[in-house]
Amino acid sequence: xxxxxxxxxxxxxxxxxxxxxxxxxxxxxSNIQWYKQRPGGHPVFLIQLVKSGxxxxxxxxxxxFGEAKKNSSLHITATQTTDVGTYxxxxxxxxxxxxxxxxxxxxxxxx
Amino acid sequence: xxxxxxxxxxxxxxxxxxxxxxxxPISNHLYFYWYRQILGQKVEFxxxxxNNEISEKSEIFDDQxxxxxxxxxxxxxxxxxxxxxxxxxxxxxxxxxxxxxxxxANVLTFGAGSRLTVL
Numbered sequence: 001x002x003x004x005x006x007x008x009x010x011x012x013x014x015x016x017x018x019x020x021x022x023x024x025x026x027x028x029x030s031n032i033q034w035y036k037q038r039p040g041g042h043p044v045f046l047i048q049l050v051k052s053g054x055x056x057x058x059x060x061x062x063x064x065f066g067e068a069k070k071n072s073s074l075h076i077t078a079t080q081t082t083d084v085g086t087y088x089x090x091x092x093x094x095x096x097x098x099x100x101x102x103x104x105x106x107x108x109x110x111x
Numbered sequence: 112x113x114x115x116x117x118x119x120x121x122x123x124x125x126x127x128x129x130x131x132x133x134x135x136p137i138s139n140h141l142y143f144y145w146y147r148q149i150l151g152q153k154v155e156f157x158x159x160x161x162n163n164e165i166s167e168k169s170e171i172f173d174d175q176x177x178x179x180x181x182x183x184x185x186x187x188x189x190x191x192x193x194x195x196x197x198x199x200x201x202x203x204x205x206x207x208x209x210x211x212x213x214x215x216a217n218v219l220t221f222g223a224g225s226r227l228t229v230l
Binding site: 031033037041042043044045048088090092098099100101102103104 | 144146153154155156159167202217218219220221222223224
């Protein structure tokens, strides 16, 4: 079945440093989504990427979808304490409504 | 902002007991889902539901699990005879549309979750 892996599993960064998480799917995706889950919370939708090679920005967050539509990345510039949480990518195969979540990257910030 | 509501927020049960988790999806959403997350692990797909029937289910969703939309608003997950390994956070989610490549398809809104503890 489809597998979606993320690296790293954990990342501890000093406040103000940058952070990147990488997402790789075993199959080609129709679209990729990113969700953030705060400690003790539920996944909250951040963004969706649909086109091959697409790049989208949300303030300090930059999301990228690979040319082959099998990988994606999330980069946060100048992290803040509010960025703490686990970031999940999630992908959908063509003609399918099931969203398969990646393994997640837990980000902690050292003030 | 519309939200998905789930009850109970926490349920403690004895092994072998039946549990029903309830969800009220967003009113104009058509696709409903249950996911579960064992503590510290990833969010795992259980089942999707559309037009009053299961559209897809994972290998986790065995005969002990069932879903139902008993009325126009509620969406329930029943675990017939709970096992210790069913202890997890169960998230309900809903989506307005599903499809392939257009923006907005398959975007899920999650509820706050129901934590199930099986003793």
